[in-house]
Amino acid sequence: MSNINCCDTCTFYIYDDDYECYTCDRNLDEDEMVRFLSDSQYQCPYYRCGDEYRVVRKQM
Incomplete structure (x- = not known):
């Protein structure tokens, strides 16, 4: 799975x-959700790398 579809590394995950689980903080509309779930090549337009050490590595 490419990073663009990996919710585990997304800032918005x-x-x-209330639900006691991880969820996406972005509200995908119905069409986007169907594409995301059914198309393995779909790239989420809201994906942002949640690597909190990314900025630190750039400064080194």
Whole structure:
């Protein structure tokens, strides 16, 4: 799986205390959600790398 579709590394993939699980913080519309779930080549337009050490590595 490419990083662009890996929710685990996305900034918007957050823990929801109400549901007690991780969820996407972006509201995908119905068409986007169907494409995301059914098309393995679909690239999420909201994906942002959640690597909190990325900035530090750039400074080194």
